[in-house]
Amino acid sequence: xxxxxxxxxxxxxxxxxxxxxxxxxFVDQKALNAEGPRVMVRGEGLYLWDSEGKRYLDGMSGxxxxxxxxxxxxxTAAAAAQMDQLAxxxxxxxxxxxxxxxxSELLFSLLPGHYSHVIYTNSGSEANxxxxxxxxxxxxxxxxxxxxxxxGRWNGYHGSTLAASALGGMKFxxxxxxxxxxxxxxxxxxxxxxxxxxxxxEFGRRCALQLEEKILELGAQNVAGFIAEPFQGAGGMIFPPxxxxxxxxRICRQYDVLLCADEVxxxxxxxxxxxxxxxxxxxxxTLSIAKGLTSGYLPMGGLVLSKRMxxxxxxxxxxxxxxxxxSGHPVAAAVALANLKALRDExxxxxxxxxxxxxxxxxxxxxxxxxxxxxxxxGTGLLAALQFVEDKGTRKRFANENxxxxxxxxxGFEEGVIIRSTLGRMIMAxxxxxxxxxxxxxxxxxxxxxxxxxxxAGKL
Ligand code: PXG
Numbered sequence: 204x205x206x207x208x209x210x211x212x213x214x215x216x217x218x219x220x221x222x223x224x225x226x227x228x229f230v231d232q233k234a235l236n237a238e239g240p241r242v243m244v245r246g247e248g249l250y251l252w253d254s255e256g257k258r259y260l261d262g263m264s265g266x267x268x269x270x271x272x273x274x275x276x277x278x279t280a281a282a283a284a285q286m287d288q289l290a291x292x293x294x295x296x297x298x299x300x301x302x303x304x305x306x307s308e309l310l311f312s313l314l315p316g317h318y319s320h321v322i323y324t325n326s327g328s329e330a331n332x333x334x335x336x337x338x339x340x341x342x343x344x345x346x347x348x349x350x351x352x353x354x355g356r357w358n359g360y361h362g363s364t365l366a367a368s369a370l371g372g373m374k375f376x377x378x379x380x381x382x383x384x385x386x387x388x389x390x391x392x393x394x395x396x397x398x399x400x401x402x403x404x405e406f407g408r409r410c411a412l413q414l415e416e417k418i419l420e421l422g423a424q425n426v427a428g429f430i431a432e433p434f435q436g437a438g439g440m441i442f443p444p445x446x447x448x449x450x451x452x453r454i455c456r457q458y459d460v461l462l463c464a465d466e467v468x469x470x471x472x473x474x475x476x477x478x479x480x481x482x483x484x485x486x487x488x489t490l491s492i493a494k495g496l497t498s499g500y501l502p503m504g505g506l507v508l509s510k511r512m513x514x515x516x517x518x519x520x521x522x523x524x525x526x527x528x529x530s531g532h533p534v535a536a537a538v539a540l541a542n543l544k545a546l547r548d549e550x551x552x553x554x555x556x557x558x559x560x561x562x563x564x565x566x567x568x569x570x571x572x573x574x575x576x577x578x579x580x581x582g583t584g585l586l587a588a589l590q591f592v593e594d595k596g597t598r599k600r601f602a603n604e605n606x607x608x609x610x611x612x613x614x615g616f617e618e619g620v621i622i623r624s625t626l627g628r629m630i631m632a633x634x635x636x637x638x639x640x641x642x643x644x645x646x647x648x649x650x651x652x653x654x655x656x657x658x659x660a661g662k663l
Pocket of ligand 1: 266325326327328329331360361362363432436437438465466467468493494623
């Protein structure tokens with residue numbers, strides 16, 4: 204075994220202790236305990252090593268978050284220096300600190316000019332919790348307290364806390380205590396699965412018009428905001444048809460409903476633009492951010508507000524009774540600052556847009572364009588989804604597509620690449636620092652995993 208580190212304990216020892224104490228995310232814990240989780244012990248660049256010394260190319264940036272990859276010494280140094288200087292102070296009691304001030308300066312230099320303020324949180328879920336209260340407070344300040352209802356989308360994902368999961372449209376989460384009042388949902392713009400005989404453009408408009416119908420059904424005077432991911436992430440890396448966002452924006456403006464973009468996955472360069480709404484060409488009122496803000500090195504999120512909203516809240520709102528102990532945490536802020544500087548100064552976002560993004564998509568189209576198992580390739584920048592299909596002519600999907608995709612993911616692990624499965628889609632979102640050579644390896648190993656899956660599905 205050729206390990207770049209000293210293994211400290213046996214894998215089984217780690218697993219037994221983990222099983223004794225730990226409840227994992229979105230899993231049958233009993234089944235996982237029987238199987239034993241993989242123990243990740245080291246990361247460097249795009250690569251991870253487990254406790255058995257096996258190396259993986261991480262095609263998912265952790266959970267869509269390690270924009271700079273693993274092991275960046277500049278981020279470690281920023282954290283250490285800030286810990287030495289001021290490890291903690293808060294933003295209650297009329298105080299602030301340089302790290303959060305400098306982070307905000309840099310953040311707003313990267314954002315379009317019509318945003319001016321941010322409320323920091325520790326995660327994406329919290330950003331969306333804060334969103335609900337902030338949006339409702341905004342309408343109260345404007346003298347419209349009855350504007351309270353938030354509209355989200357089925358199969359959208361906005362986090363796992365109570366209100367964030369209610370905004371999202373994962374029904375199996377709602378069934379586990381995830382609903383709150385004054386939330387409604389419309390369909391997702393997933394043309395490949397739900398578009399029927401409509402063209403993508405027709406389907407995109409149809410899905411957007413559902414928002415208008417829902418607003419009219421609920422009464423525009425009662426609707427506070429519409430929340431959506433610019434492209435769906437956890438729901439399967441689904442890109443809406445081009446007709447979708449312009450129509451959604453028109454409807455939100457017409458009915459005075461705030462347009463709230465959840466940029467937790469799309470933000471910080473993933474699409475080759477700094478923010479995904481810029482790629483799709485619309486102008487939200489709020490942005491929920493997290494993940495790539497710190498490259499995942501420390502937990503941090505936030506809710507970005509337009510000047511119009513911030514002006515109402517700051518100039519006319521008085522006290523906003525909201526605050527978190529760790530909002531704008533100095534160490535997280537210092538790491539976020541170093542992370543955003545690196546993304547900007549090393550030209551990484553531009554590289555994704557001009558070089559590595561187009562390279563990845565060209566490669567994917569060469570390798571999977573005529574693959575018998577793949578019906579659609581979506582994405583842009585360092586973001587891609589491969590749609591499994593049983594019959595390309597009719598877009599008929601496999602009845603067991605979820606199992607097939609999970610199997611493909613497992614084959615990927617065996618081949619030394621981490622890709623994500625959701626329903627019948629395989630997702631890639633590697634670190635934004637990925638080189639062409641690493642992208643070659645990502646696509647090559649993914650092809651082996653997809654071919655092995657195609658054999659099981661009787662397609663090869
Ligand atoms: N909004 C979006 C769009 C997200 O993708 C959250 C909010 C919540 O963020 P926190 O930091 O509270 O987790 C997310 C999180 C997956 C996966 O498997 C995706 C997320 C989290 C876990 C798994 O695709 N996204």
